[in-house]
Amino acid sequence: MENVNTQVDELISSGVLRRLLAMTEIAFSNSMIESWWRTLKHQWLYNALDTVASLRRLVSFHVEEHNTRLPHPAFHGETPDQMYFGTGRHVPYELDSRTRAARTARLETNRAVYCETCKHTTNTG
Secondary structure: OOOOOHHHHHHHHOOOOOOOOEOOOEOOOOHHHHHHHHHHHHHHHOOOOOOHHHHHHHHHHHHHHHHHOOOOHHHOOOOHHHHHHOOOOOHHHHHHHHHHHHHHHHHHHHHOOEEOOOOEEOOOO
16 A cells, blocks of 8 residues: 555656556565565655655665665675675674674673672672
């Protein structure tokens, strides 16, 4: 229903977009792109969209951010561009190394806390 309204009909009539029917004009699953579009709508497009130019600007910005800056858990922390171009193979190893270093630092910090009530250093490992 979100795509069936006067504003969408006017946009389709203008020739900027066209409406396709799932499982009639599209014979493949689009669940991955649906997830991407949901993110796009909720994070960027629920702003004031007064022109097609502002829509294009926001979509372009979101595509750039999604592909080049946002790590994806399915890619073990790599961005889609890093995964596609094969430039992020080091990312999972760096994340693992940083995770281990952060855990070690947190343990050292927790173990060094002085408890005024007990008058000794706590050992919360």
